[in-house]
Each structure stands twice: as structure tokens, then as C-alpha cells.
Amino acid sequence: MKEYCGVFGIYNSPNAAYFTYLGLYALQHRGQESAGIAVTDGKRITYHRDFGLVSSVFSSEHLDRLTGHTAIGHNRYSTSGASDSPDNIQPIVVSYKHGQMAIAHNGNLVNALELREKLEEEGSIFRGTSDSEVIVHLIVKSRKKRFLEKLMDALSQLKGAYSLLVMTNKKLIAIRDPWGFRPLCMGELNGSPVFASETCAFDLIGAKYVRDVEPGEVVMIEKGEMKSFRIPGSESARRSQCIFEFVYFARPDSQIFGRSVYQVRKEFGRRLARENPVEADIVIPVPDSGVVPALGYSQESGIPFELGLIRNHYVGRTFIKPQQKMRDIGVKVKLNPVPGLLKGKRVVVIDDSIVRGTTSRKIVRMLREAGAKEVHMRISSPPTKWPCYFGIDTPTREQLIASSNTVDEICSYIEADSLGYLSLEGMIEAAKGSKCEFCTACFDGDYPIEVPDSIVEQAKKE
Known part of the structure; x- marks a missing residue:
């Protein structure tokens, strides 16, 4: 699987570029491939963007040159478009008849190919993919x-996931798609409106969380005045907030979709313990995403919590490495067991998901080599059986181990003594929601928007 992107924006602040830099720093977990900031002084938009982490893309000299009072920023991991093309780094900045415009996008459009072909036939020339x-x-x-009106006209043609920040020379606009796939939060810092993919970005700069941008909402700020509009036809869209945000993507100290990620993730672990009990000596997480559900599992089961796997924090998240070879190496470099703790123990291992199964098998083998007597794998989400087309580049269905194997077969493949998943019903209840509120397509194949065959075939080629 690949992760997607993080966006941040601030209006009318004397330190707009610096606050955006800090916001992107807090959102680094949402994309490690490239980063960019665009800023306007009311007359022109300047920008800097490049491949790499936020800390390596921006120096103090870069930030000093980004003068202006309003800015948007973007962390990217490619969910659509070639990852090695500089033209795909965001924010995208263009000059046109009425001035300049910058755009930062988190999500994926399922009708992008159709729209692109139509635009090209009409004479549009694309720089990136x-x-x-x-x-x-x-x-x-x-x-x-x-x-x-131009913006609304464009939005009415889009199908899929998009949390957008659009900036002109004088405006800042925040937009969330009618289905509400991706989170987009609104805050306030010393009178300046702030927007971010997650509230952890607000915490870093001292901003106050105000509310979420609602699904189908367009929030426009111009001349210090904030106005809210609705995307045409958005009222009929089925709310489809991505539940996998709670499983893995969002930071546990964030609040998204009106809920604490930490509390939801911990409840996942509690439900998992009730649904899949086992006699064991210790509960250990696969860090970092397994830590909070492991705490919940431990507290509910009464089995002591221990840190049996130590993570090297100078290694990027193996989940979003772009190549399988890099991912395999990353597992060995990233995690190391504690032999004295594990020797002779019956161990419950908590992880957020199993995708291909190769990482889980390596972890099980690692624990056995460290002396674990039994290894019981518990997953704080249901089996991942279907690809996502709304902002997460999961493998094709053929590559997802749960799409063609039973739980017992997966257990045998990863060489665990037992394997248990959180049920879909338990997950939704733990998130204190209902099935009609979340997108659960990666677990049950119930896509809230029809996915064109062309998108499915393109995903297989990639």
C-alpha cells in the first residue's frame, strides 16, 4: 500500500510560509516523497517545492524568500501520477488570464482519465500526469x-476523493468532496483562518481547532471575510469518510471526522480482545500504528503490555515504500526484537493490517528467532480484500492476500500459531458511527462511487 497526501493552508498571517512549513512538518507521516509551499502577497504567488522530506526541501533561505501573508502547502506520496516527475510535485502553480492560482490536493479522482481525455481533445496541454x-x-x-463560478463548474464535474486548498492572488479556498472521503479541518491562529488534513498540525503552531470542513462544502476567504457554499448536487452524495484513517493513516494525537484518533484506535484493540481472545503471557505492538490498539487489547484482556519490538525511528514508514525490494529491506532495518523479553513467552502481536502478508511473516519469524514460544497475530481491522481508488494506492486485488485466502490460510502463510481480525461491525461500532457514515470498500468491496473499468485497468498496469 501507498499513503496519500497532507495539505495545510493559512490566511492573512505575517508568518504564513513558516507556519505552513511547521504544519507540513506535523503532517510528514501523510507523504514522504515531496513537499511544497506556495505563498501570495496579494499581487503574485511565489513557491518552492522539491523531492524529499519537509526538513530537507526547505531551508531558512527558502522560507525567507517565500514572502506573503497567505500560503498553502502539500506533502505528497503519489496516488496518481508518476512519482519521479517534478511536474507532479504540489502545490501546482499556474498563471492564466485572470492572474495566478495554486492548488494542493489530497485524494484521487475516479473520473480523472475520462476528464483528461476530454480536455486534451479540446486542446489542453498537461505538464504532469x-x-x-x-x-x-x-x-x-x-x-x-x-x-x-468557474470553481463550482469544475467541482461539479469531479467524482472521487478531494480535499483541496486553492489559492489565488487574493483568495484562499478550502474544499471537501461531497462524499467526505478525506479529512480537512479548520482552525484559527491569532485571528487567521487555518486549514489542515489533521488537527496535529494545529497543535504544533498553537492554533485552535474550530470544526471540520463539511462534505461538499466550499469555504472561501477573501478580503478578510469567510463565506461557505455548497458544491452543486452534493446533498445527494452518500457520506463516505475513510475508516482506514483511524486504522493507520492519521496520527493518534489528531482529531478527524469529529473523533479522537487515539480513542477510536484504542477501542479497536478492546473490541479485538473481546472478539479474538487467546491465552498468552504478553501483548506487544508492531510499532508505531499497533501501539494504541495493543494498549486497548492489553487492558481489555488483562495480558501485560510490553514493547517487544523496537523501532528504528530514522527509517521511513515501510508501509509507503514505493518498491517491494525497499519494503523488504525496511522491515529488517526498522524493527528489532527484545530477546530477553520474548524468550519462552506466548506472545500476542497487534498490527493494524495485513496487505500481502510478507511483512507479517517476517515479523513472526523474527519473534520466533528471538525465543518466542508462541506467536498469535491479531489485526485491528478486518481483512483487506479490495483495492482503494480514493486516495490510497493499495495493490491490485490479486496481490491482496485476504482476497483469495481464508483466515486459516493466511495464518499458515505468515507462520503464526493463530490469527484473528477485528470484525467490520466491531470496527464501525468502535468508531462510534454507522455503516452509512464510512467508506469500508477496502474491506467489503462496497464502493460508494462506481469505479470505471479504465481506472481498474490503469491500477493493474501501475
């Missing part, structure tokens, strides 16, 4: 007169 560039062309080519 990301679906985000399609949005820019739709706005610029709209025959509507006012910018808001």
Missing part, C-alpha cells in the same frame, strides 16, 4: 465569468 492537474484545467477552461 497527476489527476490534480485536471482540476486546474477545468477551472481555467470554464466559461463562467467569476472565479467562484
Whole structure:
């Protein structure tokens, strides 16, 4: 699996670029491939972007040159478009008839190929390959007169996941798709409106969380005045907030979809213990995403919690390494067992998910080599059986081990003594929601939007 992106924006602040830099730093976990910041002083937009982590992309000299009072930023991991093309790094900045515009996009459009072909037939020339560039062309080519009308015209043609920040020379606009796939939070810092993918970005800069941008909402700020609009037709969309945000993506200290990630993740572990009990000596997490559910499992089961796997924090998240070879190496470099703790013990291992199964098998073997007597794998989500087309580049269905294997067969493959998953019903209840509130397509194949065959075939090629 690959992760997607993080966005951050701030309006009318004397330190706009610096606060955006800090916001992206807090959102680094959402994308480690590239980063960028665009800033406006009311007359022109300047920007800097490059491959790498936020800390390596931006120096103090870069930030000093990004002068202006309003800024947007973006951390990227490619969910659509070639990862090695500099033209796909965001924010995308363009000049057109009415001035300049910058855009930062988190999500994936399922009708991007269709829209791109149509635009190209009409004469549009694309520099990159990301679906985000399609949005820019739709706005610029709209025959509507006012910018808001152009934007609404473009948004009404989009299908899929998009949490967007759009900045012109004088405006900042935050947009969340009608289905609400991706989180987008609104805050306030010393009177300046702030937007971010997660509230942990607000905490770092001292901003106050106000509310979430609602599904289908367009929040526009111009001349110090904030106005809210609705995307045409958004009222009929089925709310489909990505439940995998709680499983893995969001930081546990964030609040998304109106809920504490920490509390939801801990409840996943409690439910998992009730649904899949086992006699054991210790409960250990696969760090870091397994830590909070492991605490819940331990507290519910009464089995002591221990840190049996130590993570090297100078290694990136193996989950989002772009190549399988790098992922395999990353498992060995990233995690190391504590032999004295594990020797002769019956161990419950808590992880957030099993994708191909190769990482889980390596972890089980590692624990046995460290002396574990028994290894019982427990997963704080249901079996991942279906690809995601809304912002997470999961493997094809053929590569997802749970799509063609039973739990017993997966258990045998990863060489564990037992294997248990959190049920879909238990997961939804733990998130204090209902099935009609979340997108659970990666678990049950119930896609809230019809996915064109062209997108499915493109995913297989990639």
C-alpha cells in the first residue's frame, strides 16, 4: 500500500510560509516523497517545492524568500501520477488570464482519465500526469465569468476523493468532496483562518481547532471575510469518510471526522480482545500504528503490555515504500526484537493490517528467532480484500492476500500459531458511527462511487 497526501493552508498571517512549513512538518507521516509551499502577497504567488522530506526541501533561505501573508502547502506520496516527475510535485502553480492560482490536493479522482481525455481533445496541454492537474484545467477552461463560478463548474464535474486548498492572488479556498472521503479541518491562529488534513498540525503552531470542513462544502476567504457554499448536487452524495484513517493513516494525537484518533484506535484493540481472545503471557505492538490498539487489547484482556519490538525511528514508514525490494529491506532495518523479553513467552502481536502478508511473516519469524514460544497475530481491522481508488494506492486485488485466502490460510502463510481480525461491525461500532457514515470498500468491496473499468485497468498496469 501507498499513503496519500497532507495539505495545510493559512490566511492573512505575517508568518504564513513558516507556519505552513511547521504544519507540513506535523503532517510528514501523510507523504514522504515531496513537499511544497506556495505563498501570495496579494499581487503574485511565489513557491518552492522539491523531492524529499519537509526538513530537507526547505531551508531558512527558502522560507525567507517565500514572502506573503497567505500560503498553502502539500506533502505528497503519489496516488496518481508518476512519482519521479517534478511536474507532479504540489502545490501546482499556474498563471492564466485572470492572474495566478495554486492548488494542493489530497485524494484521487475516479473520473480523472475520462476528464483528461476530454480536455486534451479540446486542446489542453498537461505538464504532469497527476489527476490534480485536471482540476486546474477545468477551472481555467470554464466559461463562467467569476472565479467562484468557474470553481463550482469544475467541482461539479469531479467524482472521487478531494480535499483541496486553492489559492489565488487574493483568495484562499478550502474544499471537501461531497462524499467526505478525506479529512480537512479548520482552525484559527491569532485571528487567521487555518486549514489542515489533521488537527496535529494545529497543535504544533498553537492554533485552535474550530470544526471540520463539511462534505461538499466550499469555504472561501477573501478580503478578510469567510463565506461557505455548497458544491452543486452534493446533498445527494452518500457520506463516505475513510475508516482506514483511524486504522493507520492519521496520527493518534489528531482529531478527524469529529473523533479522537487515539480513542477510536484504542477501542479497536478492546473490541479485538473481546472478539479474538487467546491465552498468552504478553501483548506487544508492531510499532508505531499497533501501539494504541495493543494498549486497548492489553487492558481489555488483562495480558501485560510490553514493547517487544523496537523501532528504528530514522527509517521511513515501510508501509509507503514505493518498491517491494525497499519494503523488504525496511522491515529488517526498522524493527528489532527484545530477546530477553520474548524468550519462552506466548506472545500476542497487534498490527493494524495485513496487505500481502510478507511483512507479517517476517515479523513472526523474527519473534520466533528471538525465543518466542508462541506467536498469535491479531489485526485491528478486518481483512483487506479490495483495492482503494480514493486516495490510497493499495495493490491490485490479486496481490491482496485476504482476497483469495481464508483466515486459516493466511495464518499458515505468515507462520503464526493463530490469527484473528477485528470484525467490520466491531470496527464501525468502535468508531462510534454507522455503516452509512464510512467508506469500508477496502474491506467489503462496497464502493460508494462506481469505479470505471479504465481506472481498474490503469491500477493493474501501475
